[in-house]
Amino acid sequence: MEEKKDYKSTLNMPNTEFSMKADLKIKEPYFRKIWKDNDIYEKVLEKNKNSTNFILHDGPPYANGSLHTGHALNKIIKDIIIRYKSINNFYTPYIPGWDTHGLPIENKMLNEMNVDHKKISVIDLRKNAAKYALSQIEIQKKQFLKLQMLSDFEKIYKTLDKSYEVKQLKVFKKMCLDGLIYRGLKPVYWSPSSQSALAEAEVEYQEHRSPSIFVKFPVTKGNEIVKKNDNLLIWTTTPWTLIANAGIAINNDFDYSLLKYKNENYIIATKLVDSLTKTFEWKDFEIIKNFKGKDILNIEYLSIVNNNICPVISGHHVTLEAGSGLVHIAPLFGEDDFIIGKKNNLNMIMHINDDGTINESGNEYQNIFYEDANKNIGKWLEENNYLVKLKFIKHQYPHDWRTKKPIIFRGTPQWFVSINKIKDRIINSLKEVKFYSEWGYKRLLTMIQNREDWTISRQRAWGVPIIIFYDENKNVVMKEEIFDYVINLVEKHGTNIWYEKSVDELLPENYRNKNWTKENDIMDVWFDSGTSFLGVDIDGIQPPFDLYFEGSDQYRGWFNSSLINSVAYSNNAPFKELLSHGFVVDEKGRKMSKSLGNGIDPIDIINENGADILRLWAANSEYSNDISISKNIINQTGELYRKFRNTIRFLLSNLYDYKYEKTKLTGINLLIKERLENLKIKVKKFYDDYQFINIVKDINNFVVDLSTFYLSITKDILYVEKPDSKIRREVQFVIYEILDFILISLYPIIPTTCEEAYQFFNKENKKISICLESFYEVNKIEQYQEEEKWKEFFILKNEIYKLIEQSIKSNIIKRSNEAFVTLNTNSDFIKSLNLKMLLMVGKIEFSNENKVNKFDSLKCQRCWNHFEKKEIKNELCIRCNEVLES
Structure with a gap:
């Protein structure tokens, strides 16, 4: 019997050591080490050092706790941008940063030490907080590196560095000398749980249950329209503020009515009579007369809780949307109340301590927490027949975004940045900025337009001190030579010097021994991070930087404070382009939370699937909106990754005997090359516009189409033809070009996989790493010549x-x-x-x-x-x- 011949050995069978199995969790640390051992990041910078700069300035994450998926999304997209720009021959030094001051770090450190902040010296607190913040940076740094970022994280910036603090104080000094910083008594967001003032950016709104009460105040001195013992009717959801009531505001031009019900008279806005009488269930009431608000100005009433005689005044903020058309005024507990109180010289009563308890001004309510006093005050009002109606409502109420507890408006002496003085300059600076959505521009513009003066003082110890002195008469002193003297001390010793030295030791010799005092408040952490445009040293490159990219919450945070500080300091925005991303949510669109148990740890994903899978998920997300993540979504991303990997493997395995040579193409090869060139044009534009989802989608479509048609029909040529036949070399030329394109195009997104494949790629002029390659040149071809021909x-x-x-x-x-x-x-x-x-x-x-x-x-x-x-x-x-x- 004739032996069957083995023809397989005569075929050009695919051959590559690039494995089908990814094993990313093993290979990623391996390639990370290779990049580090070979100084790849430095070599990338060296390669591009004479090229155009592209600086993506890293907004500092907070140095507290492990990374969450929002951090991962942010750093991955940044790294995709940096890798693309560097391979496109831009000079792209990337300096990661950390925000290191503030209450959460202080609290966490105190909790770990099990110490009350009142029982530890300021210096000990600051030293321990710094130590804790630095330990958190090291933890986060290792986690960020697991994302396979290009930067080696050797050069970073920290807001607690002496060099950074000095630059921050120089910004503060300039703003002081330009008349932008002032101290004033004003109601600000106050957090009793943090015992500190908060900036707008540190406030979030959550549902809260509050008492809603209508209260009557008897007139003590009337006029020809309103008589003694008639009642002014007000509405409030904060009964505890009645202790500080100093006036009742009306709108001069509104119509008001005097109603009679059960032998008592009540004054309310005419337009609200029907709705209120239904709410109060008053059936047999009588309207005695109508009149304008201005007709009852300056009548007086008894402020029932504090027993003061107070006036009726005009209020610009009185509306008919809720309440009774008469508004109770507690000047130190609301912004509008304060303005009206100052204008009318009303009594300024501060009855709330820093911790939210009531002081001696609250008489019998002293030492009770303000919210707990609501019940006592409500009970007293009811017993004394002043309470007209009580119910409870759920509404959106401001909370401290760190402690998640309710906050109040409370008048305290604070330091402010006067926004109005530079608002026009800030708005004009935005005209020079490129936004990637109209929504982003409008959001930042509206926030600046509506922004009031910025409260920058905090009543804590861990932060950059407000380096202000008061003379012997308690007047604020702002002199350049004094600022320079202190800043020079900080440059040598750090900001702890402010707390270690006496006032005289902090002053130049001419100003000593005059019984001066110093400010003890620290700066808002948003002022810290908002000076990073100056505080960071990116190879001496000066702002404005090319791109700021952070979460959409930073329109009210870092984008906002950076913009204000930069315009105040250098009269321009700190960024040329502004880009933002949404929040990471679960598969059902819900926010990640411990209570829902829907949180996903990015490090767990990396340990199980590999960073390239997480990076592909980020790139394949419409990141400008909220982005969903779940195990199911990660599994789907894994399928997409395998499709890319298997295609790369097939292309590599058919180039084992190929040396690159420019080849004239014919037939189907010419069509595929044309499609490739058109795809190159699109992918480059998508990268330039930061539209990574379109890159993934279009490359995936190309790969699917390639696999189902071109790669299927050319297998016969690749395997069967003579190894060096013209037709086979023509196909190999095309698949070489395709492989080169796929590796270069996907490298910023899945760098480990592309680096691994690159090591097996017999590329012309090959570098030691794909990181050192250059992005392809885009050749404008006559649009779809071959495509049109092949349509039929x-x-x-x-x-x-x-x-x-x-x-x-x-x-x-x-x-x-x-x-x-x-x-x-x-x-x-x-x-x-x-x-x-x-x-x-x-x-x-x-x-x-x-x-x-x-x-x-x-x-x-x-x-x-x-x-x-x-x-x-x-x-x-x-x-x-x-x-x-x-």
Whole structure:
């Protein structure tokens, strides 16, 4: 019996050591080490040092706790941008930063030490807080590196560095000397749980249950319209502020009515009579008279809780949207109240301590927490017949975004930045900034337009001190030589010097021994991070920097404070471009929270799946909106990744014997090259516009199309033809170009995978790392010349493929290469094509219909294609015989 010949050894079978299995959790630390050991980041900078700069300035994450998926999304997108810009030959030093001051770090450190902040010296507190913040930076730094970021994290910036604090104080000094910093008594957001003032950016709104009460105040001195013992009716959801009531405001132009109910008279806005009488269930009431608000100005009433005699005044903020049309005024507990109180010289009563308890001004309510006093005050009002109606409402109420507890407006002496003085300059600076959404521009613009003066003082110890002195008469002193003297001390010793030295030791000699005092408040952490444009040293490159990219919450935070400080200091925005991302939510669009148990740890994803999968998820997200993540979504991303990896592997495995050479293309190869060139143009534009989801989508579509058609039809050429045949080298040239494109284009997104594949790629002028490659040149080609020409073929192909599929289902043939296809076409172009190869069929003839049959054939034992018997010799087809003979 004749031995069966082994033709497989004569085929050009795929060959590569690039594994099908990713093993990213093993390979990622390996390549991280290779990049570090070979100083790849420094080499990238060296390669591009004479090129145009592109500086993405890193907004400082807070140095407290492990990373969450929001951190991961932010740093991954930044790294994609940096890697793209660097491979596109921009000079891209990236200096990561950390925000290191503030209450959360102070609290966390105190909790770990189990110490009350009142029982530890300021210096000990500051030293321990600094130590804690630095330990958190080291934890976060290691976690960020697991994201496979290009930066080596050797050079970073920290807001607690002496050099940073000095620059921050220089910004503060300039703002002081330009008249932008002032001290004043004003109601500000006050957090009893933090015992400190808060900036707007530190306030979030949550649902809160509050008492809603209508209270009557008896008139003590009336006029010809309103008489003694008539009642002014007010509404409030903060009964505890009644202790500080100093006036009742009306609107001069509103109509008001005097109502009689059960032998008592009440004054309310005329337009609210119907709704209020229904709320109070007053059925037999009588309207005695109507009058304008201005008619009762300056009448007086008894402020029932504090027993003071107070006036009725005009209020610009009185509306008819809620309440009674009369508004109770407690000047130190609301912004509008304060303005009205100052204008009318009202009594300023401060009855709330820093911790939220009531002081001696609250008489019998002293030492009670302000919210707890609501119940006592309500009970007293009811017992003394002043309470008209009580119910409880749920509404959005401001909370401290760190402690998650309610806050109040409370008048305290604070330091402010006067926004109004530079508001026009800030708004004008935005005209020079490129926004990637109209929404982003409008949001930042509106926030600046509506922004009041910025409260920058905090009553804590861990932060940059407000370096202000008071003279012997308690007047504020702002002199350049004093600022410079202190800043010089900070440059040598750090800001602890402010707390370690006496006042005289902190002053120049001329100002000593005068009984001066110093400010003990620290600066708002947003002032710290908002000076990073100056505080960071990015190879001496000066702002404005090319791009700021952070979460959408930073329009009220870091974008905002950076913009204000930069305009105040250098009269321009600190960024040329502004880009933002949404929040990471679960599969159902819900915010991640411990209570819901829907949080996903990015480090767990990396440990289980690899950072490239997490990076691909980030790139494949519409990040400008909120982004969903779940195990299911990560699994789907894994499928997409495998498709890319398997395609890369196939391309590599068919280039093992190929040396790059410019090749003139024909036929289908020319079409695929044209498609590739057009895709290159699109991908580059998507990168330039930060539209990474479109890059992933278009490359994926290209790969799917490639796999289902071009790579399928060219396998026969790649495996069967003579190794150095013209047709095979033509296909290899195309797949070389495709592989080069895929690795370069996906490198910023999945760097480990592309680096690994690059090591097996016999690339012309190969570098030691793909990181040192250059992005491809975009060649404008005549738009879709080949695509237009081939259109009719693909219409025909789809029809024939359907007929082949039906024939296989009907058991007429087992596979497409057994098919005898008749084609109905008059096209010279189609007739000129190698249709057997392009349609992967056994026999082609032209007739008056499209039809698929089986034909009497033999299978070539080498290429496994089917041929008519006359075309087979010694069990091989003509082509295979020729290849073997050669």
